[in-house]
Amino acid sequence: MLPDTTRPVCVTGGTGFIGSYVVKTLLERGYTVHTTVRDVTNAAKLAHLTSLPGATDRLRFFRADLLEDGSFDQAIRGCAVVLHTASPCFFKDWSRAALVDPAVRGTLTVLETCAQTPSVRRVVLTSSISAVAMSMGTLPPTHVYTDADWSDQGLLEKHEMWYMLSKTIAERQAHAFMAATPPRSFDLVVLNPVWVFGPMLQPVVNESSDQIGRYLQGKMTSIPNAYRSGIDVRDVANAHVAAFENPRAHGRYLLCGWQVPEAHMCRHIRELVPTAPVPTRVDSKAQPRVLFDTTRAKADLGLHTYISMADSVDSTCQSLIEHGFGPTPSRL
Template sequence: MQPPRLKSRRLVFTSTIGAVYMNPNRSPDVIVDESCWSDLDYCKDTKNWYCYGKTVAEQVAWEETKKRGVDLVVVNPSLVLGPLLQPTINASIIHILKYLTGSAKTYANSVQAYVHVKDVALAHILVYETPAASGRYVCAESVLHRGEVVEILAKFFPEYPTPTKCSDEKNPRVKPYKFSNKKLKDLGLEFTPAEQCLYDAVKSLQEKGHLPIPPRD
């Protein structure tokens, strides 16, 4: 028995870049794009259940929509920052908050891709409303080392105790991986710089009372 065909014209599925880039066998020279998939065995071995679950979820979405004849388009955002829509703290914003409260005395020797929440929202609209849109869309503005993140935070908000030392001073500084967001740019999306993402996130934390504003000298 064939599964029933759904009546929706197009389904836009929110996945994550975590379903794209987690692959230890990928050469550093390879550009991460929509053709890349995270390695499930690697996700299990490293106990990265978030990336594992998101990868499986997206794979199932592709399989099920194909069976039902649904036009599926997938957006794969990186870590989303900017103004908070909800009153509570989420996992993404904790990533920044810990560097401002003094709870993190050092920063990790690791990298992260960032994107503004408004760009993620616009990406969903563009892929839904553009008839020619198809497949997956990596939604990220840039990849920053944690050291770059704390430097940006310290530049905009010097009143907070941002860490100045890396927790791993023995190994070389991890280099950002290369990625392509060309598909979304071709649809007309102009990405907000990561510095603005960080700035807007902190201002939102202050406005919602999650981050006290210390007096400046």
């Protein structure tokens, strides 16, 4: 669809890591934004959004809950686009009930509301590479993952990998909803990013940033002998906007900005923060590099260049340190 700044854009989960940057990017581009949060009265949790340029005039908050039917009705009313970023993403309460149920039910609730809202023309769903590339060794290491690939749902269930399962089922259910009759008045675009890093706007440390935080805090005793696939949150936010602004956008888009050995990333962290207890020992058992085809994202979403690993990791470390998760860096 073509950009239309006269109608608001709804962003579910606007206080999250990705959602916050999507809201910021939309405001910078002149859009009016409706965003959903669990508690509209929590000023401290909303401060990083209310302080954004343009927020006073063009940002509205709506209470919503992934487990409540009709919870997104008010936020979506009158919107031309819905960017569904809201989904539980945490590894501390690793249970099916905490992760799978809200992700699936919330996605269907949003789509059902969109189907009843004539103004909606496109939905962009924030999925994950977890819905694409969790083959658990059933594919050869030379396999290049594309938008046609799906994670093995049965194996994820068997190994109780609930977050990965939540993203897989939620996305499959979204596609099934769109394929069902009657025909929908809107279309669906899905984004499948790898690990997302970069500066944090929100006051709470998110799970992907904590992957680096664990190194800063000395929680890792060795370095996995593997490649780290990453993308900066600012690139992901731009991809969300491009996914609805470009009328050619359709289907799934794998998003990967860079791949480096984990040891290379850790060396960069040590150079940036020499006093951090980052390990130097690399595990002896090598894990195969996972390969992705991101050609479609380049062609349709304009992702020709990405923020580098160095810039992304630098800004992640800076944010973590500002949150009290490590010593002062030697530069930045």
